[in-house]
Amino acid sequence: MKVYLDNAATTPIDKEVLDAMMPYFTEHYGNPSSIHSYGRKCKAAIEESRKKVANFLNASSSEIFFTSCGTEANNTALKCAVRDLGVKHIISSPIEHHAVLYSLDCLQEHHDVKVHYLNVSKTGEVDLDQLDQLLNSINDKCLVSLMHANNEIGTMLDLERATEICSKHDAYFHTDAVQTFAHYPIDVQKLKIHFLSASAHKFHGPKGVGLLYINGDVKIKPFLHGGSQERNMRAGTENIYGIIGFAKAFEIASEHMSEHRAHVEGLKSNLKNQLITFFPDVEFNGESGEKSLYTVLSVSFPKDFGSDLLLFNLDIEGISCSGGSACSSGTDAGSHVMKHLNADPSRKSVRFSFSRFNTNEDIDFLVSVLKKMVAVEV
Numbered sequence: 001m002k003v004y005l006d007n008a009a010t011t012p013i014d015k016e017v018l019d020a021m022m023p024y025f026t027e028h029y030g031n032p033s034s035i036h037s038y039g040r041k042c043k044a045a046i047e048e049s050r051k052k053v054a055n056f057l058n059a060s061s062s063e064i065f066f067t068s069c070g071t072e073a074n075n076t077a078l079k080c081a082v083r084d085l086g087v088k089h090i091i092s093s094p095i096e097h098h099a100v101l102y103s104l105d106c107l108q109e110h111h112d113v114k115v116h117y118l119n120v121s122k123t124g125e126v127d128l129d130q131l132d133q134l135l136n137s138i139n140d141k142c143l144v145s146l147m148h149a150n151n152e153i154g155t156m157l158d159l160e161r162a163t164e165i166c167s168k169h170d171a172y173f174h175t176d177a178v179q180t181f182a183h184y185p186i187d188v189q190k191l192k193i194h195f196l197s198a199s200a201h202k203f204h205g206p207k208g209v210g211l212l213y214i215n216g217d218v219k220i221k222p223f224l225h226g227g228s229q230e231r232n233m234r235a236g237t238e239n240i241y242g243i244i245g246f247a248k249a250f251e252i253a254s255e256h257m258s259e260h261r262a263h264v265e266g267l268k269s270n271l272k273n274q275l276i277t278f279f280p281d282v283e284f285n286g287e288s289g290e291k292s293l294y295t296v297l298s299v300s301f302p303k304d305f306g307s308d309l310l311l312f313n314l315d316i317e318g319i320s321c322s323g324g325s326a327c328s329s330g331t332d333a334g335s336h337v338m339k340h341l342n343a344d345p346s347r348k349s350v351r352f353s354f355s356r357f358n359t360n361e362d363i364d365f366l367v368s369v370l371k372k373m374v375a376v377e378v
Contacts, residue, residue: 002318003362007202008151008179008296008353009322013245014204020248021206024241032238033227042240049247056254057213058187065212065230066243070178071099072223073197073212074145076234077174078103080220081143081195082111085172088140091116093126095337096147097176104145118146122341123287124155128162135169142169147176148184152337152351153286154296156180159191167192172218178202179293181211182253183261194218200242204355205249209242260356265294267354267363272297274367279374285338285349295354300347304374310348317369322351 004012024045030038032046047061054061067073078100081087092104094117107113116134119127126146135142144166149156159175166173174195177186181198188196196213200206214220214233226235253260275282285298301310311323323335338349352366 001365003320003358003365005319005321005352005354005358005362005366007355007358008351010201010207011204011355012357013201013206014249014252016252017205017245017248021241021245024244028240032240033229042238046238046240046243049243052247053211053250056250058189059213060216062231063188063213063216065214065233066238066246067210067212067234068208068239069210070097070176070197070199070202071210073195073199073210074099074174074176075103076212076220076223077195077197077214078107078143078145080223081172081174082107082113084220085143085218086141087113087143087172089114089116089138089142090145091118091131091134091142091171092145093118093120093147094340095120095124095150095152096145097151097178098336100145100147100176101336120340124150124153124285124337124341125287125291126157126162128158128165131162132165132169135165135171142171143174144171145174145176147178148180149177149293149296150286150337151179151296152335153298153341154179154293155286156291156293159186163192178210179295182250183257183293183295185254185257188213188215200246200249203249203253204357206242206245209239209246211246261294263356264354264358267358267360268294268297270360271352271363271366274363275299275370278367278371283347285341285343297352297354298349299352300343300349303346305348305370306373308348310350310373313373314350314366314369319366319369322353323349 028041030042032039032043050064051061054064090104090113104115108115118130146157146162148159163173172194175193176197178197178199182203194215199210222233224235229235229238281302283300285300286292314321
């Protein structure tokens with residue numbers, strides 16, 4: 001039996017999404033910038049996809065820009081805010097995704113930007129009181145960049161309060177919503193968000209396509225130069241089948257959000273309860289309950305699970321999961337998130353992440369494998 005529990009890294013593409021994409025591989029292959037019928041057909045499909053995504057976000061179509069991934073969207077928001085909006089200070093947290101952290105390092109080193117990092121609790125909660133105080137003390141234009149949910153431990157940001165604080169101090173706000181987009185409703189008319197990043201492959205869409213929402217009141221110049229694609233904001237021939245897939249996956253997720261959430265929450269609860277029952281020495285990283293991303297469960301295992309080889313042994317048994325962010329896999333540096341939270345280095349943290357395609361049978365199989373690893377009597 002093979003079980004895939006690494007959906008925070010990427011999700012399997014939905015067949016319905018793939019079916020929607022296929023005609024744009026084979027029949028409708030025109031360049032959307034061409035004026036002939038092939039091009040017009042593709043251009044219309046892109047704009048329909050843009051409108052569909054905008055409607056679900058309660059945004060204007062003119063505020064939606066398709067990118068190659070969440071990383072590009074993050075880079076664009078951060079670097080263009082500095083270049084075009086007069087931002088001199090950026091406030092973030094030390095447990096952001098590296099797409100944000102490395103961009104901040106670059107801006108601080110090469111663009112004379114002062115970066116401030118907020119305190120984070122042992123469960124990964126960002127200190128929003130400190131954010132309020134820090135913004136009150138800075139006179140220059142500020143950008144705040146905080147992820148909606150941490151990709152490794154699942155702790156969520158109080159997005160409403162964070163945006164209210166930024167609005168009070170007239171600061172720009174960017175959120176990396178790659179892990180939450182299409183899993184939680186986001187109304188950009190109710191929340192004062194200036195930039196929001198997302199990626200299709202986190203919600204059963206294709207890899208290679210992302211999104212950047214830019215509030216209509218914000219005026220930035222293109223990050224990539226060349227053609228006039230994406231309303232003169234992003235040069236390069238559009239990934240039309242990716243955009244079609246993004247919109248279709250988002251449509252499915254949005255229309256069945258409550259149903260999918262209930263199913264995944266049941267899986268997470270089942271695993272958590274079984275781990276507590278059979279392995280009293282396990283611990284859980286991050287927040288729980290409403291403050292926790294329902295698709296992620298980060299588990300800290302003690303030494304007797306064979307910490308150094310735990311992920312390897314699970315993989316041998318057919319279970320795919322992660323020790324942290326997939327973007328950092330293949331290195332021995334360890335998780336910057338767990339290090340910052342002062343996690344016990346003798347324990348092994350494993351991220352199990354779920355999707356609507358997982359079943360309780362998957363959970364039971366995982367637990368049976370873990371039992372076998374530590375020779376727990378059934």
